[in-house]
Amino acid sequence: MGAERRRFGRGRPARGAVLLGCAGLLAGCASMPDSGDVTVVKASKPGDSQVRVYPVTPREKAEPGEIVDGFLEAMTGDDPGFATARKYLTKQAAASWRPEESITVLSAAPARQTTVREPEQEGASGRVYQLAGEEIATVDRRLAYQPATPQKYRGEPLHLSQVTTPEGKEWRIDSLPQGLLLGESDFQRNYRSVNKYYFAAGRGWVVADPVYIRQRQDPVTQTVQALLDGPTGWLGPAVDSNFPSGTALKEGVRTLAPDDRNTLKVPLNEKADNVGLDRCRKMAAQVLFTVGELSSTKVEEVELQRSNGSRLCVLNESQKQNYVTDRSVAFPENPYFVDTAGKLAKLEVTGDDVGRPQHVPGPFGDGSLRLGAVAVARDERHAAAVTGEGRTLRVSSIETESTPREPVVTSNGPAGRRLSAPSWDGRGDLWVADRDPAGPRIRLVPGGTGKPQDVVTPWLLDGIRIEALRLSEDGVRIALLLKEGDTTTLRIGRVERRTSGGRQTVSVVDLQSVAPRMESVTSVSWAGASRLVVLGKLAGGVQQVRYIQTDGSTSASGIPGLNEVKAVAAANDERAPLVAASSDDGIVRLQAGANWQPVGEKGTFPVYPG
Known part of the structure; x- marks a missing residue:
């Protein structure tokens, strides 16, 4: 564990911010010249989540550049109210600065441009420093995280002037933007994601x-x-x-x-x-x-x-x-998958023999229907499956033997442009996307057996195709994989229900980008109240399985690598293992603290209830 620190000034070391971590007390310094290229202030290396930063006050007769660097450093500190950071400001600026207003997150620590200029106003004096970096996210006053496609940071510059102190003239910052400016590693070290709860x-x-x-x-x-x-x-x-x-x-x-x-x-x-x-x-x-x-x-x-x-x-x-949404559902939830014969099989999470999954009763497990994509109801009594090469959506009991029922939804689209995988929400309603180019839409089947209704989707325009959808347990949010051109992106939509004249209208609105730094996403599953497990590629990277919060921030929980993954599924209860379909190993599952474990069967489309 370590951290990159600096020395300030010309040959005279200033007191650098102190870091406390698991390895002990760390304090480091590095020489910084007064001129040259962009200077980056780094408070900690990525992953140093246990490091604590105790910022230091300005040294006497510090140069303007030192004041800027010290202030950027102090913004990464742990002191209440950012009291140390305010010591780098004039009294007026310290009183008006509101660090809680917002946070701008950069991919790396902010850099100051060491080429400075005098203010342009006639009669003004001081120094102006522009800060540079790649902006990747913001956090607003309500503490909500919002990821962004990486872009050049364009914040207001810092202005410095000289003030009179008991020690004489000292440089201080007298004009600055509101909020905080942090590199991603410092943000992850200082801030943590928590869920607050409201009622649907x-x-x-x-x-x-x-x-x-x-x-x-x-x-x-x-x-x-x-x-x-x-x-x-x-x-x-x-x-x-x-x-x-x-x-x-x-x-x-x-x-x-x-x-x-x-x-x-x-x-x-x-x-x-x-x-x-x-x-x-x-x-x-x-x-x-x-x-x-x-x-x-x-x-x-x-x-x-x-x-x-x-x-x-x-x-x-x-x-x-x-x-909670469904009071009858208790841990453990059981994973399911479609085997090579197109039959639905169930894995007992607590079973000792993981190599012998059992086919479910009824037409989904006896071979009378060949299944494509499936979704198991949250009570694990019924399931929905796409059949007929994506043309029909059927619902059947998976508890008792029965004959196949009539389809609840039928698509008239050409091959490859028909029904998506279905999904159940916590209200017991069934959702599916019909990708027919002649009339793409999302359809909702009340209770899984009612008359299908069209969901209002004002964003579903020409050139956009729904690859997959997954409803949250609470029924308020929907995860969507949308294909535009050659790119498939992950979005979260808000589900709104309005009743007028006894008729309910359901809409999916206000889509938010969740993984803008991912080049392509191929599979998504809910993995808790506000967490998703996602299969995709980072820009310029290799395929990986990772956790992402629904606000777009990246979870600290790591997932071991797995070759040739085709799909991944998670339970709403975070204690349940992940399940995935791999071209190399077939159906595999991942218990907490272990590596991926084959279950002894080839198959596709692993799912948990939902």
Whole structure:
């Protein structure tokens, strides 16, 4: 473990930012000239997630370039309120700078151009430094991460002037953009993704809304405050918060922590004083699900309090199950796949004999129908399968013997342009894309047996083809693989439902790019409340399986390599193993902490329920 640091000035080492890590105390320096090419400030090497950076204050008589470098360094520090970074600013700039406004994430640490210029205004004095880098993402005021296609950073420059201090004239930054500017490795070291939870609009189950918080600055309080601030802008139209508008922590409450009984007491302001018991319990559920994401803290019970300190309501861990999508579904979920004879087979996750999968009962497992792509309902009682070379979609029981039913959806498209793989949402509805060039559309089959209806897709234009779709368990989000030209990209759409005159309209809107740095994506599966497992290639790279958050940020969890992967599947419960189809090894699965393990069968289209 290590970090690249610097010395400031001409031959005189300044106090560099101090890093603490698993290997001990690390402090390093490197010489930096006053002129030359672009200078990069690097606080840590990628992967140094346990390194802590303690920034240092400006040295006396520091040159303007040193002040800029020191400020960029201090933005990567762990100190509360960025107090050290503010020491590089004039008093006025320090008072007006709002680092929490936003974060701009660069592929590498920001660089300052060492060729500086005087301000252009007549009579002005000082120095101007332009910062450079490749922008790859932003984090907004609501803490929502948004990836971007890599592009040149075009932020405002830094302006420096001289101020009078007890030690004499000193250079300080008097004009700068709001927010933080961080390299990707420093962002990943200082910030972590957590889910806050809201309720699906008009429904009784929670939906994950990922945000980023500072890792070491009171994560419980940060996360609860983020929850009270409301959902992120993208997810907001599809979810409800049960907290009354304006609800916040009680005035004067600065920190939250569970007591020795693992109860988190949350004092609220007067906006929540008069809520009813049912609504209060839903509010407490939102808090309990949210703080449950924090591995550093164990919370088994949440107590919400009125502004006068009296108890509003209590919810404990055993009651969380009342607020999930399907209360009948329990771990373990079982994976399935289509064998070489076109029959649906089931793998018992807890079974000792992984080499002998069992065919399901009924027409999907007895060979009376040859299956293509499949989707298993979340209760594992029924499945849907594309048959007839992609022309028909059928639903059948996989618990009992039965005869084939009539198709629920039929496509009239030519070969290769018919039905996609189907997917079930947590409401029990079945989704499929009809890729007929004469009328491409997404179709929804209520309950898997109702009359199909067309989903409103204003973005499905000429030249765009849906390669695959996967619905989240909560039914609020949909992962889409869209092909445009020779490129297949991963997008997340928001599912919105509107009822008017007794008729429901379902739309998929506001598509967001999730993996803009991936050159091509060939398979995607939900792997938790806000995580996907994706098979694809990074630009200029080789094929890989990786985890990606639904906001587009990359998960820290690594996945061992596997040759010639064709498809990959994950369960909603993150404890279940990954399952994949490989040209070399057939159907394989990956248990936590192990390598890929063949199950002894060739086959295609591995799936978990959903």
